[in-house]
Amino acid sequence: MAGMTLSSVGKTYAGGVQAVSDVSLTIEDGEFIVLVGPSGCGKSTLLRMVAGLEEITAGEVTIGDRIVNRLEPSERDIAMVFQNYALYPHMSVRENMAYGLKNRGTSRAEIEARVTEAARMLELGPYLDRKPRALSGGQRQRVAMGRAIVRQPAAFLFDEPLSNLDAKLRVSMRGEIRKLQRRLGTTSLYVTHDQLEAMTLADRLVVLNGGRIEQVGTPLEVYHRPASTFVASFIGAPAMNLMDAQVAGGRVLLEGVDLGPAGVAEGAVTLGLRAEDLSAAPTGLPVVVDYVEELGASRIVHALAEGQRIAFAHPPEAALSDRMALRVAPGRLHLFDTLSGKRIDRAARVPEVVA
Amino acid sequence: MTVSPSLSLAQRLRLWVSRPAGPPAKAVQFDRALTPWAFLVPQLAIVVIFFYWPSAQAVTSSFYLEDPFGFGATFVGLDNYADLSRSNEYRQIAGFTAFFSAVVTALALGLGLLLAVKADKVIRAAGPYKTALISVYAIAPPVAALIGMMLFDLHIGPATQFAALFGYDLRVGIDYWDTAFALIVISVWKQVPYNFIFFLSGLQSVPVSVREAALIDARSGWRRFVDVTLPLLAPTAFFLLIINVTYALFDTFGIIDVIVKDKPANNPMTLVYKVYLDGFKGNDIGGSSAQSVVLMVLVAVLTVVQFRLLERRVHYG
Structure with missing residues (x-):
C-alpha cells in the first residue's frame, strides 16, 4: 500500500490534441479519490496514464516511492477494474482471479488462499468454477473486483465500474465498493461522470474540465464552496x-x-x-x-x-x-x-x- | 390450408392455382402449401444437379468397368475398390496427399496468424499494408501457379537462381521433391492472405479492455498471446483449419495441374488430381469413380473427427 503523486501530468495525442494538461495531485495512502467530470474531460485518460495503458507525455507519476512513467502496466503494482469488466471469457471465475498472481510467480497455496478469501468477501464462492458468461452483470462486476483484490496492489484504479449496471444495483455496489475499500485500506483512484457516485464515494473529489483540474476537495467542500461556475453547475442535483x-x-x-x-x-x-x-x-x-x-x-x-x-x-x-x-x-x-x-x-x- | 395427402401433384397444383389469394395468417405462413417449395426449387435444383446426381453417378459407376470409348459398361462389383487397395501407386499418392495437406495447412495457418498478429500492431499506414497482404487472395489458383511456374522456371526462374547461389540445383518438374517443394510454396502463398483476413478480424474482435486487463496481469507478451489472445481466436482458427484442409485437398488442383501437366512422369500429386488423371486422361471412369467415392468418405470422416475432437476445445464467446 502506498500513496501516489501526480506532478504536472499532461497528455498530448499525436496530432496535437491536448487531453490532459498540468495535473498535479498528491494522494495519501489509503485515500479514496474520485475523478469526476463530463465526458471528454480527460478523467479516463488520466487514469489510464496512471495504469500505464496510455503513455505519459508530460510530468511524472509516482506510486509509492517509484516513478512509474517508464514501467509496464504489470510492473506498476496496481489493479484496474474496467467499465465492461474485461473478464477473460474463456477462464472460470477462479482462473480469472488467479491469472495475474500466477504470472507473478505466487505460490499455488497462496493463490488458493487469496482467491478463497476474495470469493468469501465478495460472496462469489458458489460461482468460482463458472465462466463469466454464466454470471449476471452484478456478479461479473464482483469478479472484476475480486481480480483486483487478490493482487493486493498498492492502488486500485476504477474506470467507471458501475455504469453498465442498472440503477438499483449501482447503488448497492457503490456501497459495497466503499465498504471494501475502507476495510482493505487500499489507495483508490476512481473515475466517474456521475456526480452522485462521486459525492458518495470520495474522500476527496477531483473535478476535471477540459483536461484541467477545476477543484480538489472533500465532497462537502466542493458542494458548499464550488471553486467555479463549472463546478457549481456540475456538482449537485438540481444544478x-x-x-x-x-x-x-x-x-x-x-x-x-x-x-x-x-x-x-x-x-x-x-x-x-x-x-x-x-x-x-x-x-x-x-x-x-x-x-x-x-x-x-x-x-x-x-x-x-x-x-x-x-x-x-x-x-x-x-x-x-x-x-x-x-x-x-x-x-x-x-x-x-x-x-x-x-x-x-x-x-x-x-x-x-x-x- | 389442408390438403389431403392422397391428392396427386396435378391436383395439388390445380388447387394451388385456383385458390383465391387471402392474407396469410402469419408472416412465416404461406397461403398456398406449394409456395415455399417454389422458393426452394432453385436452390434444391442446384444441389441436386451439381451434388447429389453426380455423387450418385460416381457411386454407381464405381461398380462398373467402363469401355474407354463409351460403348458399354460391365458390372464388376467391388473390383475397382480392390484394385485401389492393391495399388502401390495409389497408396503412395495417398501418403503424399496427407503430407502435402498437413504441411500446407500448418504453414498457411501459421504464416497467416503471424502476419495478422504483426499487422494488428501496425498503427501507421495499416491500410496499405493490409491491402498488400490481402491482394494475393484475388489471384485465381491457376494464375498463382503460372506466376509460381515462372518463379521456379528451370532456366530463368528467380527461385532457381536463388537456390543456385547456395549451390543447390533446384529442378522443379524433374526432381520429385523439388516439385513438391514448389507446389507447397505456391499453395501456401495462395492461401496465406485468406487466413490473414480471418485472423486479423478475429484479433480485432478481441475486446480492447480484455487485452488491457491482460497487460496488467501478465508481463510477457508471449504469455498474453498464448493465455488470452489465442483461446479467443480458437473459433476462427477452427473454422480456418477445416477450410484449409479442404483447400489443400481439393482447391490446389489448379496449381498442381499447371505445374505438373506437361512435365515428365513421376511427379507429386494429390488424390484429387489422380482422380482427374485416371478418369479424364486415362479414361478409366470406373476406377476414377471408386477413387472419388473413397475421397468423399475420407472428407466425411475428417470433418466428423474435426468436429468431435476439436470443437469441444473451442470457446465461442
Whole structure:
C-alpha cells in the first residue's frame, strides 16, 4: 500500500490534441479519490496514464516511492477494474482471479488462499468454477473486483465500474465498493461522470474540465464552496442556479432585489444559488412559476425571475401559486467572476442581516 | 390450408392455382402449401444437379468397368475398390496427399496468424499494408501457379537462381521433391492472405479492455498471446483449419495441374488430381469413380473427427 503523486501530468495525442494538461495531485495512502467530470474531460485518460495503458507525455507519476512513467502496466503494482469488466471469457471465475498472481510467480497455496478469501468477501464462492458468461452483470462486476483484490496492489484504479449496471444495483455496489475499500485500506483512484457516485464515494473529489483540474476537495467542500461556475453547475442535483446579478453599495442585487451583503467589488457578478437555500416567503425575489418536478419527499419548482431561470426546493405540503416570492438562506450567496467563472471570495465576513 | 395427402401433384397444383389469394395468417405462413417449395426449387435444383446426381453417378459407376470409348459398361462389383487397395501407386499418392495437406495447412495457418498478429500492431499506414497482404487472395489458383511456374522456371526462374547461389540445383518438374517443394510454396502463398483476413478480424474482435486487463496481469507478451489472445481466436482458427484442409485437398488442383501437366512422369500429386488423371486422361471412369467415392468418405470422416475432437476445445464467446 502506498500513496501516489501526480506532478504536472499532461497528455498530448499525436496530432496535437491536448487531453490532459498540468495535473498535479498528491494522494495519501489509503485515500479514496474520485475523478469526476463530463465526458471528454480527460478523467479516463488520466487514469489510464496512471495504469500505464496510455503513455505519459508530460510530468511524472509516482506510486509509492517509484516513478512509474517508464514501467509496464504489470510492473506498476496496481489493479484496474474496467467499465465492461474485461473478464477473460474463456477462464472460470477462479482462473480469472488467479491469472495475474500466477504470472507473478505466487505460490499455488497462496493463490488458493487469496482467491478463497476474495470469493468469501465478495460472496462469489458458489460461482468460482463458472465462466463469466454464466454470471449476471452484478456478479461479473464482483469478479472484476475480486481480480483486483487478490493482487493486493498498492492502488486500485476504477474506470467507471458501475455504469453498465442498472440503477438499483449501482447503488448497492457503490456501497459495497466503499465498504471494501475502507476495510482493505487500499489507495483508490476512481473515475466517474456521475456526480452522485462521486459525492458518495470520495474522500476527496477531483473535478476535471477540459483536461484541467477545476477543484480538489472533500465532497462537502466542493458542494458548499464550488471553486467555479463549472463546478457549481456540475456538482449537485438540481444544478446550482447561476444568474446575472449586480453588486452595488455593498449589496447583491438580483433583478433589483437586495439579497444580502456582498463584500466584493462593485459591478456585474454571476450569482450562484442552491435550490435548497431558497424558500418561499411573503416578500422577496418575485418569480413566476414555470413547472414543478415532483420528487416525492420534496419538489423542485422551476420558475422565472424576470426572464432568468431559477429552481428552488419546495416542501410538498406547502401551497403553490403562479407568482411567488423567494428569500435566500443567510450566507448562502455564491459569487463568481462573470468572465473567468472563478469564485470571488468575500473580502470580509460581514455579519449578515436577514434579507 | 389442408390438403389431403392422397391428392396427386396435378391436383395439388390445380388447387394451388385456383385458390383465391387471402392474407396469410402469419408472416412465416404461406397461403398456398406449394409456395415455399417454389422458393426452394432453385436452390434444391442446384444441389441436386451439381451434388447429389453426380455423387450418385460416381457411386454407381464405381461398380462398373467402363469401355474407354463409351460403348458399354460391365458390372464388376467391388473390383475397382480392390484394385485401389492393391495399388502401390495409389497408396503412395495417398501418403503424399496427407503430407502435402498437413504441411500446407500448418504453414498457411501459421504464416497467416503471424502476419495478422504483426499487422494488428501496425498503427501507421495499416491500410496499405493490409491491402498488400490481402491482394494475393484475388489471384485465381491457376494464375498463382503460372506466376509460381515462372518463379521456379528451370532456366530463368528467380527461385532457381536463388537456390543456385547456395549451390543447390533446384529442378522443379524433374526432381520429385523439388516439385513438391514448389507446389507447397505456391499453395501456401495462395492461401496465406485468406487466413490473414480471418485472423486479423478475429484479433480485432478481441475486446480492447480484455487485452488491457491482460497487460496488467501478465508481463510477457508471449504469455498474453498464448493465455488470452489465442483461446479467443480458437473459433476462427477452427473454422480456418477445416477450410484449409479442404483447400489443400481439393482447391490446389489448379496449381498442381499447371505445374505438373506437361512435365515428365513421376511427379507429386494429390488424390484429387489422380482422380482427374485416371478418369479424364486415362479414361478409366470406373476406377476414377471408386477413387472419388473413397475421397468423399475420407472428407466425411475428417470433418466428423474435426468436429468431435476439436470443437469441444473451442470457446465461442
